[in-house]
Amino acid sequence: MSDAGADRTNFCYRHPDRQSYILCQRCGRTICPECQTQAPVGVICPECMREQRATAPRTKPAAWTRVRSAAGRGAPVVTYSLIGITALVYLLQWIPGLGVTNALFFSPVFMTEVLPEPWRAITSVFLHSTSLFVHIILNMYTLWIFGRLLEPMLGRVRFLALYLISGLAGSVGVVVFAAPTTQVLGASGAIFGLMGAFVVIQRRLGGNMTQLYILLAINLAIGFIPGANISWQAHLGGLIGGALVGLILLETRSRSRRGLQIGLLIGLTVVLFVIGTVVARWKIGAF
Known part of the structure; x- marks a missing residue:
């Protein structure tokens, strides 16, 4: 049972039971570690990531890009x-x-x-x-x-x-x-x-x-x-x-x-x- 008095802005907008203190750098919503994708500065949420990919040029990712993408999925x-x-x-x-x-x-x-x-x-x-x-x-x-x-x-x-x-x-x-x-x-x-x-x-x-x-x-x-x-x-x-x-x-x-x-x-x-x-x-x- 969650605390009704807790500040809901401190909970992931996709997982309301997970408290976090990290914000999406594009939309400003709170996201838990599972929902974070590393950006050049900070992290972004899945929805903003989909929007970014939809508007990006279609190119075949290089090996180093794939490595960076894997790291961006949460590897410490x-x-x-x-x-x-x-x-x-x-x-x-x-x-x-x-x-x-x-x-x-x-x-x-x-x-x-x-x-x-x-x-x-x-x-x-x-x-x-x-x-x-x-x-x-x-x-x-x-x-x-x-x-x-x-x-x-x-x-x-x-x-x-x-x-x-x-x-x-x-x-x-x-x-x-x-x-x-x-x-x-x-x-x-x-x-x-x-x-x-x-x-x-x-x-x-x-x-x-x-x-x-x-x-x-x-x-x-x-x-x-x-x-x-x-x-x-x-x-x-x-x-x-x-x-x-x-x-x-x-x-x-x-x-x-x-x-x-x-x-x-x-x-x-x-x-x-x-x-x-x-x-x-x-x-x-x-x-």
């Missing part, structure tokens, strides 16, 4: 791409002499004037420990699970923004809560950000939160195990950052607020870099 290509890039970087980490790990890992000192390389706050997300193979396996498995849930719901560009901003927030968490000489790598901060965003979205959708809270609590608690060599600071920072991104995406989902959405996401990114820089400099006495 950003999730798969992130997993593929991370796996490639992991293989490169094993090649002697390349120095991939040394070039991309993060430490708070890189947010200061001593060694100004702030981009490492994001590049470190694509690194993993070569001495602990389970590190990358668990992270990529979790990315696969939450990516398949969130990417169709948010859209590819928004999902990518969520992942990268969460990774940045995880690095800022290390700056704020860890020693300035701490060195970190891994996708855990970004993945905790996906969890944080999913919590925010599930609460809005009215889903059962018990199992999700238990999963989140267990994963956070693991970071506090003595000798585990896990950065709970990155987990906490990523979780907070992801929740904020999820909230922004929910509150600015309508087409009329797209500019506000982009502005808020850029503003959050700038604020995170500023916090990381100010706190890192304060901790090492650069002020």
Whole structure:
């Protein structure tokens, strides 16, 4: 039984029992993941897709066009791409002499004037420990699970923004809560950000939160195990950052607020870099 008091504009016009926060870029109606077809910008509904095909020139699609069409039917290509890039970087980490790990890992000192390389706050997300193979396996498995849930719901560009901003927030968490000489790598901060965003979205959708809270609590608690060599600071920072991104995406989902959405996401990114820089400099006495 559906909630009679719910806002019906948040339900798919073709499947009234399915709640969604994605709008067709042409007609503006709400559509669920099953009804979405990827467009150059955003997604479009089946009716608008039929109209577009009816007016398009009749040509035989090339192989690449067919691949793009298959991806447009809902495959989480950003999730798969992130997993593929991370796996490639992991293989490169094993090649002697390349120095991939040394070039991309993060430490708070890189947010200061001593060694100004702030981009490492994001590049470190694509690194993993070569001495602990389970590190990358668990992270990529979790990315696969939450990516398949969130990417169709948010859209590819928004999902990518969520992942990268969460990774940045995880690095800022290390700056704020860890020693300035701490060195970190891994996708855990970004993945905790996906969890944080999913919590925010599930609460809005009215889903059962018990199992999700238990999963989140267990994963956070693991970071506090003595000798585990896990950065709970990155987990906490990523979780907070992801929740904020999820909230922004929910509150600015309508087409009329797209500019506000982009502005808020850029503003959050700038604020995170500023916090990381100010706190890192304060901790090492650069002020």
